[in-house]
Amino acid sequence: MTVLTSAQRVLAILGVFDTENLALSLSEISRRTGFTLSTTHRLVNELRCWGALSRHADGKYTIGLRILELGTLAPQGGQLRETALPFLHDLQHATHANIHLGVPEGHDVIYVESLRARDTVPVPSRLGGRWPMHATGTGLVLLAHSSQEFQEEVLASELCAYTVNTLTDPDALRHFLAEVRKSGVAIVESQLTYDVMAVAVPIRGARDRVVAAVGITLPSGSASPHSLVPALTTTARGISRALGAPSAAHFAAREARRAPNR
Amino acid sequence: MTVLTSAQRVLAILGVFDTENLALSLSEISRRTGFTLSTTHRLVNELRCWGALSRHADGKYTIGLRILELGTLAPQGGQLRETALPFLHDLQHATHANIHLGVPEGHDVIYVESLRARDTVPVPSRLGGRWPMHATGTGLVLLAHSSQEFQEEVLASELCAYTVNTLTDPDALRHFLAEVRKSGVAIVESQLTYDVMAVAVPIRGARDRVVAAVGITLPSGSASPHSLVPALTTTARGISRALGAPSAAHFAAREARRAPNR
DNA sequence: AGCCGACTTCCGCTGCGTGGAAGTCCAGGT
DNA sequence: ACCTGGACTTCCACGCAGCGGAAGTCGGCT
Numbered sequence: 285m286t287v288l289t290s291a292q293r294v295l296a297i298l299g300v301f302d303t304e305n306l307a308l309s310l311s312e313i314s315r316r317t318g319f320t321l322s323t324t325h326r327l328v329n330e331l332r333c334w335g336a337l338s339r340h341a342d343g344k345y346t347i348g349l350r351i352l353e354l355g356t357l358a359p360q361g362g363q364l365r366e367t368a369l370p371f372l373h374d375l376q377h378a379t380h381a382n383i384h385l386g387v388p389e390g391h392d393v394i395y396v397e398s399l400r401a402r403d404t405v406p407v408p409s410r411l412g413g414r415w416p417m418h419a420t421g422t423g424l425v426l427l428a429h430s431s432q433e434f435q436e437e438v439l440a441s442e443l444c445a446y447t448v449n450t451l452t453d454p455d456a457l458r459h460f461l462a463e464v465r466k467s468g469v470a471i472v473e474s475q476l477t478y479d480v481m482a483v484a485v486p487i488r489g490a491r492d493r494v495v496a497a498v499g500i501t502l503p504s505g506s507a508s509p510h511s512l513v514p515a516l517t518t519t520a521r522g523i524s525r526a527l528g529a530p531s532a533a534h535f536a537a538r539e540a541r542r543a544p545n546r
Numbered sequence: 547m548t549v550l551t552s553a554q555r556v557l558a559i560l561g562v563f564d565t566e567n568l569a570l571s572l573s574e575i576s577r578r579t580g581f582t583l584s585t586t587h588r589l590v591n592e593l594r595c596w597g598a599l600s601r602h603a604d605g606k607y608t609i610g611l612r613i614l615e616l617g618t619l620a621p622q623g624g625q626l627r628e629t630a631l632p633f634l635h636d637l638q639h640a641t642h643a644n645i646h647l648g649v650p651e652g653h654d655v656i657y658v659e660s661l662r663a664r665d666t667v668p669v670p671s672r673l674g675g676r677w678p679m680h681a682t683g684t685g686l687v688l689l690a691h692s693s694q695e696f697q698e699e700v701l702a703s704e705l706c707a708y709t710v711n712t713l714t715d716p717d718a719l720r721h722f723l724a725e726v727r728k729s730g731v732a733i734v735e736s737q738l739t740y741d742v743m744a745v746a747v748p749i750r751g752a753r754d755r756v757v758a759a760v761g762i763t764l765p766s767g768s769a770s771p772h773s774l775v776p777a778l779t780t781t782a783r784g785i786s787r788a789l790g791a792p793s794a795a796h797f798a799a800r801e802a803r804r805a806p807n808r
Numbered sequence: 809a810g811c812c813g814a815c816t817t818c819c820g821c822t823g824c825g826t827g828g829a830a831g832t833c834c835a836g837g838t
Numbered sequence: 839a840c841c842t843g844g845a846c847t848t849c850c851a852c853g854c855a856g857c858g859g860a861a862g863t864c865g866g867c868t
Contacts, residue, residue: 291555291589295556320859327553330557348620412619555825
């Protein structure tokens, strides 16, 4: 039925790779895309020549480094991560918790940085990981600062419940998002996995638009989440200022020596 | 002239983005690829729908987050980085220098991790950055442990000189590479940029193949590079063991408590 | 030896993609 | 106000690039 354009075929091949399928053989790719073996073979080879796929000793294909290289050119992946990283390191030294930097993509958050602490709860968030906005601290912050229409669009979509705590009721979410906008911070408990709490605040860029969110995750029942808010907001303001956010610039004098120009 | 397949056209569009061209308008893409505006327009839109490109308020296109997400699925980008990161953090705490994790791709090294220290020399290496093997510490380590044919292939290619110190003479390089194999460490001075020195050692994976290299860069004339070798080899061995390298496993007992299983 | 599955290569027909052309929109100049 | 040029968007008919069937190769397992 649906006939694909050849650009779509190329993308479909890349799309069959995911965290559960890091390495696939030619015929697996063929089966998953539904393309004939000969078509798959030709396209896969073109992708391999370019470096988008690479072939290993066992004959299986994986995503190639050329894609990794390209991905870092995404403004949210490269520049944002690059400016945020020193601030995130400081935050990690101060808190010894897992730190995430998330940006919006579709109805999801993508983590463009994920610093794992060694001795804390394992969280399922890796660099490049994608999670629904309504189920993560960073996602809720981003959603709270999105346009009205976008929020309603997300609230109207299928809201998957990962734990019994996951907020899936549109009215409860509307209320929560209003709180986040008012207080400037999202604090959630066991939304995505049990026994984990997350605290997240927005990061602003040019024209004070919210472009990302920093979040911290800790085991439930550890230090009061509220005690982490000052450290988080300091980090977020530092990053916002480095990104040129007007509202953060007012505080420039106070923190100027932390990040001298350049 | 050379007729392109449509897969190649798609890839060519992605390929026009680089560190100097993070955001391009439709007609810039059209000019750079040499495709007609209508062809470019159609392909760019297909890429945008899929998430490979994204379009911004000013009408320009950038690489999309979907590509970043995909890139982390590359085994060298995702798994390797993920296992190496805690060790690299430890190394950075101990040395306060710039740390790089490089893997081979073609004749180049690609940095799959780059931890910048705040107070040291700026180095031009970012996550996802690509540099010629013969001009970087990590690259020389990787080259030294490559197959004979590959080494000769690289030595026979155009070896660009970035500074007056850059090793470009094939015979000098052969000699240097032999030293690296013997000593297990590459120490270079001002190869890529002036007043910077780099120390790098190999990381081994399954079957003891060299799969990556850790490197450290410091201002020239700081602490003797040799004093850093123990810290680097410890880091490299830790990562190698975590990757399942047989030679590193012998030392498992000694360092077991640093990284309890999982 | 024979079978099966995975991969590779070849080639003729066809339907997708190409590029020209026409149309829209906006900014800047006269 | 009108024109001009540049950037972008849409449409369509033609031609050839790419699709998929089929045949061939390789290697592993019974």
